[in-house]
Amino acid sequence: MQIRLENLVRTYGNVHAVDGVSLSIPSNRIFGIIGLSGAGKSTLVRLISLLEKPDSGEVYYDDARVDNMAEKDIILRRRHIGMIFQNFNLFSSRTAGQNVAYPMEICKYPKEEIQARVHELMGIVGLEDRIDAPISTLSGGQKQRVAIARALACKPDILFCDEATSALDPKTTKAILALIKDIQKKMNLTVVMITHQMEVVRDACDQVAVLSDGKIVEQGDVKEIFAHPKTEVSKEFLSHLSSNAKDSEMIRWSESPARYTLKFINDKVDVPVISKVIREYNVDINILGAGVQQVSDEKIGTMVVDITGSADMTEKAINAFREYGIEVEEEKA
Amino acid sequence: MTPQIIRLIWQSTLETLTMVAFSTIFSMILGLPLGILLCVTSPYSQGGIKPRPILNEIIGRIVNILRSFPFLILMIVLFPLARIIVGTTIGTKATIVPLSIAAAPFVARIIESSLKEVDPGVVQAARTMGSTNSQIIFKVLLPEAMPSLVSGITLTIINLIGYSAMAGAIGGGGLGDLAIRYGFQRFRTDVMFVAVVIILILVEIIQFTGNKISAHMMAKR
Numbered sequence: 001m002q003i004r005l006e007n008l009v010r011t012y013g014n015v016h017a018v019d020g021v022s023l024s025i026p027s028n029r030i031f032g033i034i035g036l037s038g039a040g041k042s043t044l045v046r047l048i049s050l051l052e053k054p055d056s057g058e059v060y061y062d063d064a065r066v067d068n069m070a071e072k073d074i075i076l077r078r079r080h081i082g083m084i085f086q087n088f089n090l091f092s093s094r095t096a097g098q099n100v101a102y103p104m105e106i107c108k109y110p111k112e113e114i115q116a117r118v119h120e121l122m123g124i125v126g127l128e129d130r131i132d133a134p135i136s137t138l139s140g141g142q143k144q145r146v147a148i149a150r151a152l153a154c155k156p157d158i159l160f161c162d163e164a165t166s167a168l169d170p171k172t173t174k175a176i177l178a179l180i181k182d183i184q185k186k187m188n189l190t191v192v193m194i195t196h197q198m199e200v201v202r203d204a205c206d207q208v209a210v211l212s213d214g215k216i217v218e219q220g221d222v223k224e225i226f227a228h229p230k231t232e233v234s235k236e237f238l239s240h241l242s243s244n245a246k247d248s249e250m251i252r253w254s255e256s257p258a259r260y261t262l263k264f265i266n267d268k269v270d271v272p273v274i275s276k277v278i279r280e281y282n283v284d285i286n287i288l289g290a291g292v293q294q295v296s297d298e299k300i301g302t303m304v305v306d307i308t309g310s311a312d313m314t315e316k317a318i319n320a321f322r323e324y325g326i327e328v329e330e331e332k333a
Numbered sequence: 334m335t336p337q338i339i340r341l342i343w344q345s346t347l348e349t350l351t352m353v354a355f356s357t358i359f360s361m362i363l364g365l366p367l368g369i370l371l372c373v374t375s376p377y378s379q380g381g382i383k384p385r386p387i388l389n390e391i392i393g394r395i396v397n398i399l400r401s402f403p404f405l406i407l408m409i410v411l412f413p414l415a416r417i418i419v420g421t422t423i424g425t426k427a428t429i430v431p432l433s434i435a436a437a438p439f440v441a442r443i444i445e446s447s448l449k450e451v452d453p454g455v456v457q458a459a460r461t462m463g464s465t466n467s468q469i470i471f472k473v474l475l476p477e478a479m480p481s482l483v484s485g486i487t488l489t490i491i492n493l494i495g496y497s498a499m500a501g502a503i504g505g506g507g508l509g510d511l512a513i514r515y516g517f518q519r520f521r522t523d524v525m526f527v528a529v530v531i532i533l534i535l536v537e538i539i540q541f542t543g544n545k546i547s548a549h550m551m552a553k554r
Contacts, residue, residue: 049461079463089458092554093476103462106472134554154462 001062001157001190002027003048008057010043017043018054019214027062030184030191032201032222034237035211041194042162044211048192049081049160050074061158079107082151082189086163088143090135096146097122097131103153121149125179141172148179152187159184161193165200173197177204198237202226202293210234226293226300227265227327250291250302258288260318263327264301273324281317283309338524341511346531348425349507352432352497353535357490359433360440367392367437368444369470380449382456383466396438404496407435408503428497428505436493443485447478480550487543491536498532508532 003025010018017040025031035041046052048059050066059067066077090099097118104114122128125145130138138146144164151159161180165173181204184191193205201208201222209219212233218225229235278285289304307314321328374389375381381389402410408431412422415430451474459473475482501509508528516525 051457051461075463075465077463078461081461081463083458083461085454085458087452087454089452089454091455091459091473091477093479102459102472106462106464106468136554150462160461 003158003190003192004060004063005048006058006060008044008047008054008059010047010052010054012043016040016214018047021057021211021214021216023209023216023219025190025192026207027190028184028188029206030181030193030204032193032195032205032208033211034195034198034201034208036196039211040214041196041211043214045160045162045192045194049083049158050078079103079154080156080158082148082154082156082159084144084147084151084159084161084164086166088140088147088167090143090146090150092135094135095131096127096133096135096138096142099135099146100149100153103150107154117153121152122146124152124183125149139172140168141175144168144172144176145179148176148183152183155187157188157190159189159191161191161195163195164193166195166197170199173200174203180204198240210237223265223300227263250289250304252289252304254286254288256288256306257331258304258306259331260305260307261329261331262303262305262321263329264303265325265327271324273321273326277317277320281309281313281320283307283313283317285317334523334527338515338521341515342508342524342527342531345506345508345511345528349494349497349509349532349535352425352428352500352505352507353490353493355429356432356436356493356497357486359429360436360489360493361486363433363437364440365444367396367441369448369474371396371441371445372448372474373466373470375445375449380451380453380456382460382469392441396441399434399438400442402435404431404435404499405503407431408500408505423504425506428500428507432493432496432500435496436489439492440485440489443489444482447481447485448474450481451477480547483543483547483550487539487547490539490543494532494535494539 005021005023005025008018008021009016019040021044033041033044043052047054047067050059054067057067058065066074069077091102094102100118100121101114104117109117118131119128122131125148127142127145127149130142135143135146159180164180165176168176177200180191183189193200195201205222207220208222208225209216210225210231210233211217217231218229218234225234226238229238274285277283284307286306286308287303288306291302293300293302307317309317318328318330371389371392373381373383374385374392376384376386399407408428411431411434414434415422415427418430419426421427455477456469456473459469464473497505497507498509498512501507501511502513504510508531512525512528515521516528
């Protein structure tokens, strides 16, 4: 299911929550929408998921316009949209299994089919033994698993994840993201992930759009944006991430501040670049730290270095790196 | 205390129970739809699922007017209605009419506030899944609010026991009637004492049972 947004606008009073968003979300992919609190993420997801109508603009599912449908048709369409939330939003009056049964009950599935599918879905999310458990006895991760099973009950073609991992610890977050990725592949889902966590985008998404003040400021492949962030907002998000990465995934053997960060993307480089640059431009390169960052399914090699030599040669050396397709970031002193 | 008096006390207790039981049922029948309507038609921000400001205002006003009537006055005002419905204005049967109508707005407000306590996120989830409004009411709001509804109903029954005692003062029968006619007007303090103790025991039993049911529901969540 491909989703296309045309110039969406939604205003509350004089606040432009969503301010002219046009976006094409490809079919069968995990698409991230990242933004800070107040960037308009929640409003945008409410518009895409037909919970709210835009002031102007259009929403298309596979080229069929959906935002102007009659309320009755919207209700029917929603039955094939799955959604999971930050706070899980499970029914406390129902057991885990009965929660999963709810969407099928309202779609009037036959009882036996509901029973069978509840077992199947609880198995998929790895909670087959907790079908009769009251919701309050489940951990956060288990609750989100039940919520995922419930969202998948009526075989949706779209799954919205609204800050689905924001209330979970990092380990559980990883497990839930792995589950979503797995399910996405198996069920041919279009997944839209709304988040403020760059880790989520890095670990799960194929493509990402960066939302700021109700506008899309940047969008593209995740690895592309990680390698070449164009806007300040994206860089800001990435900087939070790299400070984490330094702690966990980067090994520094010198704590002295380095001026340059080299990023090796994909397998673009198959020549011994560093030694070549050293020889050609007569500079010294001191490697202070290195590591690998996992971005979705891509790996980005990162190296923190100092380059010493004449200013002229240093600049040439940097340009040479860039010609080889290596991203060079300069730390402003 | 003579056997005659004991028989009288027994009979009055039964009358009170009858009045309270029937007026609880009828006030629920009147108040439940009103309470649901009050919640459903309130603005989105207050948990409404189908906001209807004017309707909400009208029902709210009627409920408030009925609730601000002192019960004794309401009873007298409703005598003609009692005559139409049960054919008399005196006795247990006649008292059920004003009791039910007096308690209905109270029930409506209690139901409304219980339903509004339901987590809006859960209602939103139900909406995303394509629930119709009636599915949200009957499959989400009411079940989710059930422990709180049970507490509300308990409170209603206890209030009705108090009201029914008051209704005794104007010819309604029951324990209140007994306490006034024998205990107060004929200086039978012992009869009054027994009547009050029985009322007290009834209240305790209802409260205990209500708490138990509510706690049992919470324990299963």
